[in-house]
Amino acid sequence: MNIKKIIAIASAKGGVGKSTITALSALSLSNDFNIGILDADIYGPNQHIIFNIDNLKPEIVQKDSKKYLKPLVSNNIKIASMGSILDDDKAAVWRGPMLSGAIKQLIHSTDWGNLDLLIVDMPPGTGDAYLTVAGELDLDGVILVTTPNRLAINDTIKSIHTFNKLNVPILGFIENMNFPSIATEDIFLDKNIERITQIPFDENIYNMSITNTQNLSDEIKFFLTNIINA
Numbered sequence: 001m002n003i004k005k006i007i008a009i010a011s012a013k014g015g016v017g018k019s020t021i022t023a024l025s026a027l028s029l030s031n032d033f034n035i036g037i038l039d040a041d042i043y044g045p046n047q048h049i050i051f052n053i054d055n056l057k058p059e060i061v062q063k064d065s066k067k068y069l070k071p072l073v074s075n076n077i078k079i080a081s082m083g084s085i086l087d088d089d090k091a092a093v094w095r096g097p098m099l100s101g102a103i104k105q106l107i108h109s110t111d112w113g114n115l116d117l118l119i120v121d122m123p124p125g126t127g128d129a130y131l132t133v134a135g136e137l138d139l140d141g142v143i144l145v146t147t148p149n150r151l152a153i154n155d156t157i158k159s160i161h162t163f164n165k166l167n168v169p170i171l172g173f174i175e176n177m178n179f180p181s182i183a184t185e186d187i188f189l190d191k192n193i194e195r196i197t198q199i200p201f202d203e204n205i206y207n208m209s210i211t212n213t214q215n216l217s218d219e220i221k222f223f224l225t226n227i228i229n230a
């Protein structure tokens with residue numbers, strides 16, 4: 001197993017588009033590279049739904065007397081999500097240590113094979129999941145997602161502090177569902193964080209026909225290709 005680069009897609013605010021952008025990013029690269037998605041949202045996993053593989057269960061394989069989960073594959077992307085393993089209601093009331101245990105298991109017991117890039121779809125917040133992912137994975141960096149809304153921007157600034165404390169490089173941010181009247185530039189230029197792209201509110205994305213929206217992720221593709229090749 002060899003994973004060349006690992007990045008996380010994160011935001012403290014929920015519902016700003018982390019999972020969508022994880023999927024769009026993976027799709028933009030999957031013709032040219034070996035891409036994996038680790039859905040680290042244990043309470044609300046989404047990747048198996050976005051890729052329409054929620055009826056499939058991963059195979060278990062034995063390697064050197066250890067059991068591994070074979071990630072599910074969609075559009076040439078390897079996907080590991082608690083949503084493919086547990087029934088929907090199972091993880092809902094887990095406490096922090098169980099949550100961390102589940103993330104560790106997904107990280108260490110998935111048979112990724114060789115990947116150019118593993119993209120980690122983070123849950124909202126800045127809590128246990130962040131500590132676990134940053135502690136267990138050698139992250140090359142994190143991409144923050146925000147909407148151009150004061151509350152989302154405030155929460156994003158909070159997550160900048162979290163990642164600085166965890167020594168995870170912040171690669172840039174994506175402004176999702178952008179809205180012309182509110183500028184995120186000022187805030188982020190001030191903190192020296194690059195805006196990778198702006199994605200408009202898009203009907204195809206909203207209806208989860210994300211394979212029809214790859215033109216929206218050209219800039220993300222360019223940005224991530226440079227990271228893979230760095």
Ligand SMILES: Nc1ncnc2c1ncn2[C@@H]1O[C@H](COP(=O)(O)OP(=O)(O)OP(=O)(O)O)[C@@H](O)[C@H]1O
Nearest residue numbers: 014015016017018019020124177200201202205206
């Ligand atoms: N650019 C967009 N245009 C239209 N709809 C979008 C866009 N981005 C995301 N959405 C929709 O907004 C909702 C939230 O997106 P998503 O689930 O990706 O956010 P999230 O940050 O991962 O949420 P959570 O914090 O719950 O994990 C979804 O219904 C998604 O389809």
Ligand SMILES: [Mg+2]
Nearest residue numbers: 018019041046
């Ligand atoms: Mg999500």
